[in-house]
Amino acid sequence: MKQPVRIALLQMDIALGDPTANFAKAADWIEQAAQSGTDLIVLPEMWNTAYSLDNIREIADQNGAKTREVIGALAAKHGVNILAGSVADVRGEAVYNTTYLFDRTGAVCGEYSKTHLFRLMDEEKYLHAGDQVGRFALDDVQIGSIICYDLRFPELTRTLSLSGAQVVFVPAQWPHPRLNHWRHLQIARAIENQMFVVSCNRVGRAGDTEFFGHSMVIDPWGEILLETDDTEGIHHVQIDLGVVPEIRSRIPIFEDRRPELYRLK
Numbered sequence: 001m002k003q004p005v006r007i008a009l010l011q012m013d014i015a016l017g018d019p020t021a022n023f024a025k026a027a028d029w030i031e032q033a034a035q036s037g038t039d040l041i042v043l044p045e046m047w048n049t050a051y052s053l054d055n056i057r058e059i060a061d062q063n064g065a066k067t068r069e070v071i072g073a074l075a076a077k078h079g080v081n082i083l084a085g086s087v088a089d090v091r092g093e094a095v096y097n098t099t100y101l102f103d104r105t106g107a108v109c110g111e112y113s114k115t116h117l118f119r120l121m122d123e124e125k126y127l128h129a130g131d132q133v134g135r136f137a138l139d140d141v142q143i144g145s146i147i148c149y150d151l152r153f154p155e156l157t158r159t160l161s162l163s164g165a166q167v168v169f170v171p172a173q174w175p176h177p178r179l180n181h182w183r184h185l186q187i188a189r190a191i192e193n194q195m196f197v198v199s200c201n202r203v204g205r206a207g208d209t210e211f212f213g214h215s216m217v218i219d220p221w222g223e224i225l226l227e228t229d230d231t232e233g234i235h236h237v238q239i240d241l242g243v244v245p246e247i248r249s250r251i252p253i254f255e256d257r258r259p260e261l262y263r264l265k
């Protein structure tokens with residue numbers, strides 16, 4: 001991938017249980033982001049439905065068909081990669097929370113369904129967990145994809161960095177009162193894995209739950225390159241992946257690991 005990589009984060013509010021409105025808004029914002037010049041557009045978690053869980057099976061995207069059609073067409077039209085946050089999608093009887101990754105031709109080059117379901121928001125009552133990790137190649141760069149609560153499981157991001165990922169993407173719907181957790185977990189994942197962390201969190205309210213935005217881009221040294229506020233907007237940032245090997249050779253944690261010690265006998 002040509003350096004630096006230009007990334008656009010779509011920090012959106014999401015209409016509860018209204019996929020038609022949300023697809024229209026996402027398409028409009030993708031058009032705007034693409035016209036400003038970008039290599040990769042990132043959306044938040046479950047941007048098609050939000051947490052409208054009572055009727056989620058009725059409104060979820062059937063086999064991701066609409067996501068593939070609408071977002072794939074926009075990726076192809078603008079020759080841009082799109083990490084389409086995640087959408088509620090239904091396969092057979094089961095509803096998942098799935099990231100679709102589109103390359104510049106509009107083809108799906110990666111799919112990842114959230115592997116850790118968040119009980120505080122009742123996900124485990126309505127959704128099925130995925131059972132694969134999300135490691136993909138995009139423009140010849142190895143990247144990883146996790147979703148929101150997955151951030152609390154360092155093993156998952158470690159698996160991605162061990163398998164070569166240089167960036168991990170985190171679409172989210174992470175609300176108050178856990179802004180502190182959100183910020184520190186991302187900084188920790190970046191430093192301990194010597195990788196970029198790029199997150200896109202929604203804003204707005206759903207009932208009593210208030211989502212704070214604060215999408216972040218953190219470099220492998222733990223420096224915050226971008227932290228947004230709690231309002232809607234498209235945020236552009238550039239990252240230079242050349243620093244990943246540099247930092248990994250300066251402090252060679254991957255060579256110094258002692259995996260034989262990390263299993264209880």
Ligand SMILES: NC(=O)CCC(=O)C(=O)O
Pocket residue numbers: 045118121147148149150152172173174175178181
């Ligand atoms: N949508 C989510 O997974 C929310 C996770 C969250 O808020 C947390 O504290 O973890």
